[in-house]
Amino acid sequence: MDDLDKRMMKIALPCIANFAINPLIGAVDLFWVNRMGNALAVAGQAAANQVFSSAFWVVSVLPSVTATLVSKANARGNTDDVQDAVSQALIVGFLISLVGTALMMLYPEKVLSMVLKEGSPALQYARPYLFVRSFAFLPSLLSLIGFSAFRGTLDTSTPLKISAASNIFNAVLDPVLMFTMNMGVTGAALATLAAEIISATSFLSIMLRRKMVRWSKILRLPSYATLKPLLEGGAALQMRNVALNATFLMVSRVTQSLDNTGVAAAAHAMAIQVFQLGGIVLLALSTVAQTIVPNELIEKVDASTGKHYGGKRAAKNVVNRLMTWGFVLGIFMGIMQLLLLPVLQKSSPLEAVREAAVIPSILASVYQMINGLVFIGEGVMVGCGNFLQLSISTIVATIAALISLNTLPKIFGLTGVWMSFGVFNSCRLFGVWLHQTKYGPLSEIALAKAS
Template identity: 30%
Template sequence: MGSLNDILLPCSSATMSKGRTDCPLRVFFKDARSLFKKDELGLEIAQIALPAALALMADPIASLIDTAFIGQIGPIELAAVGISIAVFNQASRVAIFPLVSVTTSFVAEEDATCNIADDTEFKFTSEMTELIPRKEHTSSFSSGISSNTAKMGTERKHIPSVSTALIIGGILGLLQTILLVLCARPILNFMGVKNDSPMMNPACQYLTLRSLGAPAVLLSLAMQGVFRGFKDTKTPLYATVAGDATNIFLDPIFMFSFDLGVSGAAIAHVISQYLISLILLSRLLRRVDVLPPSINDLQFGRFLKNGLLLLVRVIAVTFCITLSASMAARLGSIPMAAFQICLQVWLTTSLLADGLAVAGQAILASAFARKDYQRAASAASRVLQLGLMLGLFLCAILGGGLQFASKLFTNDADVLHLVHIGIPFVALTQPINALAFVFDGINFGASDFAYSAYSLVLVAIASILFLVLLSPSYGFIGIWLALTIYMSLRMFAGLWRIGTARGPWNFLTS
């Protein structure tokens, strides 16, 4: 185990004296002049990150449009839906985030291994073809090799992680539906919505109906993890856009034409989620053998081992967000409505960085599977640098535009006043959020799941303490101060791991 100097000062003389010639911190500045260069790595990142970011943003944008429609009904309904969405998202992330992250890494690794095997087989058959004499009686044998070679890359692949992910996703979706339908009121009570609160009935209606779409949500997200592992983020984008466009189209019809209010918004969302899952499944069946040859091919043990680590992590991560929503709900319907608007904008814009995180995870998982550490370092530095630039850009856009855009969500003067107070926090945290999300993707790509879990538990404990201390004293502002601290600690956890060259990053000092 290294000394304290090695951990705290990875570029110190102690480090150099051990024969290490490279500084781990240099990975953050590697090829900085080529940040926007359209080289092979830059194009691959763009081809993965842009569709992934758009797909990730599509659902929050649909939620923003839901929020805008519901805001026209009244602040009570807006607050009620806000707390219900927080509950549903917490349950979904706890169930599916570990599965999606693990699936992306495992599929990318297995796909890279399959490609290596295919390349080897192709090279072997090509060499055999050259060795075969060009005589008429050997033509049938040569044509047989050629036909087999032509089939390579066109047949459906058998990747055990795909079947395992779909089975786990379907089971978790059914369990989530049962849990939320049966326990809607107790969960809302826990979130600070009392039985005599005017928010209770619309919140319960929305949460119960939206829970019926949980199986579709978890299955579609599991399949998105599969496509990300294939470095195909366009297919999930097309499916998500089709589903969310349906949601936006159906919202005013169910809410106002059929006079269903918040229930209509939930029904429209459920229909859109089942449409997304059907589109993704039809596309997936063309590329992969979804049904495994035998049950022994499934990888439940591998998924559970790493999935449980990420389950611990995602509970810690999302508990901070859910607790902050609960704190806002305890302040009343006006602060909760303002918090919902700020939170949706905060999360939606931050998800742009998640596109870079997906690209980093897919590329790094393939690079580590091939033991191509030079490419791993280059990809990590490039996505981190792009993440910082993206965060600064979002900071400028939100700081200048959200003052005017907030009126699209509500006309209530009290709600707008609190929204304007929250705008500086939403805008100024964008660079921090972007780097935190990109660090997550990089560590997932390196299969560094244990560190990702344990470090975020410590971050969550510290953040919850700040939230509990600051919220009673400073109210709405205290909640956003605590969330800013939370994201800053998340970013530092990622910086520490790579900057000290620990775990899978020890190659940075070799």
């Protein structure tokens, strides 16, 4: 708990709280859909939500690159470069969102076929949910870009306030639309859409007011030279996101195919909530690494004392401290999840679903013990700008996971699906180890050469 820890905690705590909101709201949505007492409704919502999330995250490479570019520009005190980075991300994000929304609205059956088999009973709930959620593509991406821009300037409190306000609105609106107005899963999707619109509007208005972005730059097509860092970083991370979502889509597809009653899919949705509730802290620390590391890499001079600070050695110290926190918190979150399993089990009134979710939920808790190292290590890769190395590591892990998903579920059922998650994250951990000890710019080998 020295000055370095305190500085990181000042940035990390609001970031952790921000990341906690979305899974908690997801848990609220799942709670109310479960109140319908229909496993197929839960399965349909989970399938549509997975498809939307996968389609969204495949093209949401912009926030990670934006946070790194903004952090470097902010460390140099260059406001113009900060505006350029944010404006370019907003322009590209707008164009990508139009394509994503159009595909989900025009071809819902084909999109859902990535997860659900033709004629699946859950389709009757998945189709209307996906239709409404497709309108959230643009506001969701704008909110993420706004969040990354504020992180780049080391302001994590403002995004927390915006997310809290918009998602409280979503939580209040859920039961009203679903039950009072009798809209079912469609009501849950409408509540989420309303929250996303409020969030995106708030981010954009505050960024304009603080001069983090200007309309003149948003409405002007940038040159290729200015777009090049964003596009190159985005292209490399795109490969990673495709690999990640290939894994998650296959997990969802295999889970949906385990039975036609929706029990396995509903149990999987419960286990995912367990996984996310603990992983939010670790994922938040990953984004802290993405922000602090590039800022620390820039050598700076204190105007009052003339003292130099920052640079590679200082960044290495930050990385070591973050990895230590990740390891400790990973173990802590895993133990807490195991203790809270009896409470989380009560979210479903269906006994069959609760029983099927027991072992996957235990595995989800155990995996948190290595996720701290994985998430923060990958955040360090992004902060260092090693996007291609991160993508290659993820692709290798995806190949191993797909092989596991084609074998283990046939033997162990839903438990086999979660065993495959273990294979996936273990391979990612190996990639982190290689980056920090052998091939990364902050490895001891690289630092020794630099000195």
